[in-house]
Amino acid sequence: MSFLAAQDISIHFGGVKAVQDLSFSVEQGEVFSIVGPNGAGKTTIFNLISRIYDTTKGSIYFKGQDITRLATNQVAQLGIARTFQNIELFENETVLNNLLIGCHVHRQTNLFEEIFFLSRVRQQELQFRHSVEDIIDLLDLQSYRHQLISNLPYGVRKMVEIARALSIKPSLLLLDEPSSGLNPEETEDLSFWLEDINEELGITIIMVEHDMKLVAQSSDRVLAVADGQFITMGKPSEVQSHPDVLRAYLG
Amino acid sequence: MRFIRKTRYMQDINLIKHSGHLFWYSLLLIALFISPFGMDRFLLGEFSLVFVYAIAGLGLMLLVGYTGLVSLGHAAFLAIGAYTHAYLLHQGIPFFVSLTVASFFSGILGGLIGIPALRMMGIYLAVATLAFSIIVEQVLVHWVSVTGGFQGMSVPKPIVGGHDLSSPYAFYFLCLVILVICIFLTMNLLRSPAGRAMTAVRDSETSAESMGIDLAKTKTLAFALSAALTGLAGALFAHRLTYLAPDAFTIITSIQLLLMVVVGGLGSLHGVIYGAFFIGFFPQVIAIFRDFAPPGIAQIPGLEPAIFGLVLIFFLIYEPLGIYGRWIKIRLYFEEFPLYRKATYKRQKSFLRTERLH
Ligand SMILES: Nc1ncnc2c1ncn2[C@@H]1O[C@H](COP(=O)(O)OP(=O)(O)OP(=O)(O)O)[C@@H](O)[C@H]1O
Numbered sequence: 001m002s003f004l005a006a007q008d009i010s011i012h013f014g015g016v017k018a019v020q021d022l023s024f025s026v027e028q029g030e031v032f033s034i035v036g037p038n039g040a041g042k043t044t045i046f047n048l049i050s051r052i053y054d055t056t057k058g059s060i061y062f063k064g065q066d067i068t069r070l071a072t073n074q075v076a077q078l079g080i081a082r083t084f085q086n087i088e089l090f091e092n093e094t095v096l097n098n099l100l101i102g103c104h105v106h107r108q109t110n111l112f113e114e115i116f117f118l119s120r121v122r123q124q125e126l127q128f129r130h131s132v133e134d135i136i137d138l139l140d141l142q143s144y145r146h147q148l149i150s151n152l153p154y155g156v157r158k159m160v161e162i163a164r165a166l167s168i169k170p171s172l173l174l175l176d177e178p179s180s181g182l183n184p185e186e187t188e189d190l191s192f193w194l195e196d197i198n199e200e201l202g203i204t205i206i207m208v209e210h211d212m213k214l215v216a217q218s219s220d221r222v223l224a225v226a227d228g229q230f231i232t233m234g235k236p237s238e239v240q241s242h243p244d245v246l247r248a249y250l251g
Numbered sequence: 252m253r254f255i256r257k258t259r260y261m262q263d264i265n266l267i268k269h270s271g272h273l274f275w276y277s278l279l280l281i282a283l284f285i286s287p288f289g290m291d292r293f294l295l296g297e298f299s300l301v302f303v304y305a306i307a308g309l310g311l312m313l314l315v316g317y318t319g320l321v322s323l324g325h326a327a328f329l330a331i332g333a334y335t336h337a338y339l340l341h342q343g344i345p346f347f348v349s350l351t352v353a354s355f356f357s358g359i360l361g362g363l364i365g366i367p368a369l370r371m372m373g374i375y376l377a378v379a380t381l382a383f384s385i386i387v388e389q390v391l392v393h394w395v396s397v398t399g400g401f402q403g404m405s406v407p408k409p410i411v412g413g414h415d416l417s418s419p420y421a422f423y424f425l426c427l428v429i430l431v432i433c434i435f436l437t438m439n440l441l442r443s444p445a446g447r448a449m450t451a452v453r454d455s456e457t458s459a460e461s462m463g464i465d466l467a468k469t470k471t472l473a474f475a476l477s478a479a480l481t482g483l484a485g486a487l488f489a490h491r492l493t494y495l496a497p498d499a500f501t502i503i504t505s506i507q508l509l510l511m512v513v514v515g516g517l518g519s520l521h522g523v524i525y526g527a528f529f530i531g532f533f534p535q536v537i538a539i540f541r542d543f544a545p546p547g548i549a550q551i552p553g554l555e556p557a558i559f560g561l562v563l564i565f566f567l568i569y570e571p572l573g574i575y576g577r578w579i580k581i582r583l584y585f586e587e588f589p590l591y592r593k594a595t596y597k598r599q600k601s602f603l604r605t606e607r608l609h
C-alpha cells in the first residue's frame with residue numbers, strides 16, 4: 001500500500017468540477033509535486049487531503065487508513081501537516097507561540113493540570129520548547145523567535161508557516177506554493193531546506209508549485225492536472241515536456 | 252531600556268520573567284494589602300467592586316480577547332452566579348461551597364450555550380448570546396419560587412467560620428484574594444496548550460483545525476471557563492447588591508462588561524484590570540461632572556450610558572488595543588526616547604489575496 005493514495009476523488013462546487021476522478025499515489029520518502037495552470041484544482045486537492053473539504057466521490061488512504069471521513073484536526077493528529085497558499089498564521093502571536101501551537105497534537109496533559117500548572121505541564125512545556133528550538137535552528141529563524149507575525153516580512157512568514165507545520169512532527173508535509181512571493185535568493189534557500197526536511201527529517205513532501213526550476217530541482221515525481229483532471233505523471237523532465245501539459249498551460 | 256538576557260527556556264515559561272517583574276508586582280500586592288487601612292468605607296466599597304468586575308472581566312477576556320468569540324449576554328452568567336449563590340446560602344450551604352457551586356453551575360450552562368454557538372460567528376453569535384440573556388432574565392422574573400420574581404430575593408451575609416465578611420474591610424480582602432487566585436489560574440491557562448489553542452482559534456480557525464486543534468472542544472471550553480469566572484464574580488456581586496432583582500442584570504450590564512475588555516485592551520490581562528478600574532470609577536467621574544456642568548447638560552437623562560457608548564466608539568476607532576496598548580506605547584516612548592519612531596506600531600501593510608495571484 002502506498003504512503004498516501006487518492007482513488008477516483010472528485011469534488012464539485014455547484015456546477016464547478018474542481019477535481020474530477022483523480023487518482024494518484026505518493027510513496028514514503030518522496031518529494032511529489034503537483035503542477036497545473038491557475039484554477040486547475042491543486043489547492044483543492046490539498047483541501048481534500050487535509051479534510052477541509054468533503055470529497056463528493058472517491059477515497060483517500062494514508063498509511064493504509066481511510067481518512068476520507070475524518071475530521072480536519074484528526075488528520076493533523078495522524079501526522080499530516082500543511083501550509084496555505086495565502087499564509088494562515090496566527091497573526092497576533094509570536095513566532096514561538098505559532099510553533100508551540102504545532103506541538104498541540106503531542107499534548108499529554110489535561111485542563112486541570114494546566115490550570116494549576118503542575119510539574120507535568122512544566123516538563124511538557126520544556127520539552128515542546130526543545131523540539132521547537134530544533135526547528136528554529138533548522139530554518140534559521142532565531143532572530144524572529146519573539147516577534148509578532150504581523151511585524152514580519154512576507155518571506156519570513158512563509159518560512160514560519162513551514163516551521164509551524166514541522167512542529168507537528170509530521171510524516172507527510174503538504175506545501176501549497178512554498179516559493180510564491182519569495183525572491184530568487186529566498187527560493188534558492190528554500191530548495192536546500194526542502195532537501196533537509198526530506199532527507200534529514202525523513203518527511204514525505206507533496207508540494208503545489210509554479211516555479212518549474214524548483215520543481216525540477218527538488219521533486220522525484222510530478223503530477224500535472226488541468227481543469228481538475230489528471231494529465232500526466234512522471235519524472236519532472238518528462239512531465240515538463242509532455243505535449244498535453246504544454247497545451248494546458250498555453251490554454 | 253532593559254535588555255533581558257535569556258539563558259534558559261524556563262524564563263519564557265515562568266510567569267515572573269525577570270527581577271523587575273517580581274519587584275513591581277510584589278510592591279503592587281503589598282500596596283493593595285496595606286492601603287485599605289487608609290481608605291474610607293466608600294472607597295473600599297468601590298475598590299471591592301472593581302475587583303469583582305475584574306473577575307468577570309477575566310472571564311469575558313478569555314472569550315472575547317483570547318478566543319475571539321463575542322458575547323452580548325454575559326450579564327446572564329453574572330445573574331446565574333448571583334442567584335445560585337444567594338439561593339444556596341439561604342439553604343444553609345457554607346459560603347465557599349456555595350461560591351464554588353455557583354461558579355461551576357454557571358460554567359456548565361456556559362458550556363451548553365457554547366454548543367449551539369459553535370456554528371455561529373460575529374454578529375450571529377452576538378445576537379444569540381443576547382437572546383440567551385433575555386431568556387435568563389425571563390426565567391428570573393417567572394420562576395418566583397426560587398428567584399422571588401420581580402420582588403427579588405435577599406442575599407444572606409457572607410459568613411465564613413462564624414466570621415461575618417460583609418464589613419467593607421473584610422469584603423475588600425475577600426474579593427482581592429479571589430481576584431489574585433483567578434488571575435494566577437488564568438495566566439496558567441494561557442501559558443499552556445489549552446490557552447494557546449484558544450488564541451489559535453481566535454487568529455485562524457482553518458489553520459487551528461489543520462494544526463490538530465478541536466474547534467468545538469476549544470470553543471466550548473472557552474465558553475465554560477468564561478461563564479464560570481463571570482458566575483463567580485456574580486456570586487460576589489450579590490453581596491455588594493445585598494438584594495437581587497432581575498433589573499440588575501440587563502443588556503446594559505452586558506455592554507458594560509464588554510466595554511471593560513475593549514477599553515482595557517483586548518487580548519491582555521493587564522487590560523482587564525485597567526478596564527475594571529475604568530467601569531468601576533467612570534460613573535463617579537460622570538457624577539462629579541454633573542455637579543459642575545451647567546444644569547442644561549447635567550440634567551440630561553441617560554448621560555452615563557451615552558458617554559459609555561461614546562467612549563466605546565472612540566476606543567474602537569482610535570485605540571483598538573485599549574488602555575493597555577496606549578500604555579505600551581507610552582512606555583516604549585520613554586524607554587527609547589529620543590529614538591522613538593512614530594510608526595513603530597503602525598501595522599505593516601498586510602498581504603491581500605488580490606496582491607498575489609500566483
Ligand atoms: N470553496 C470553493 N467554492 C467554490 N469554488 C471553489 C472553491 N474552492 C475552489 N473552487 C474552484 O475550484 C477550482 C480550482 O481551484 P483551486 O484553488 O484548487 O485552483 P489552484 O489549482 O490551486 O489554482 P491556483 O494556481 O490559482 O492556486 C477553481 O475554479 C475555483 O474557483
Ligand SMILES: [Mg+2]
Pocket residue numbers: 042043044085
Ligand atoms: Mg492554489
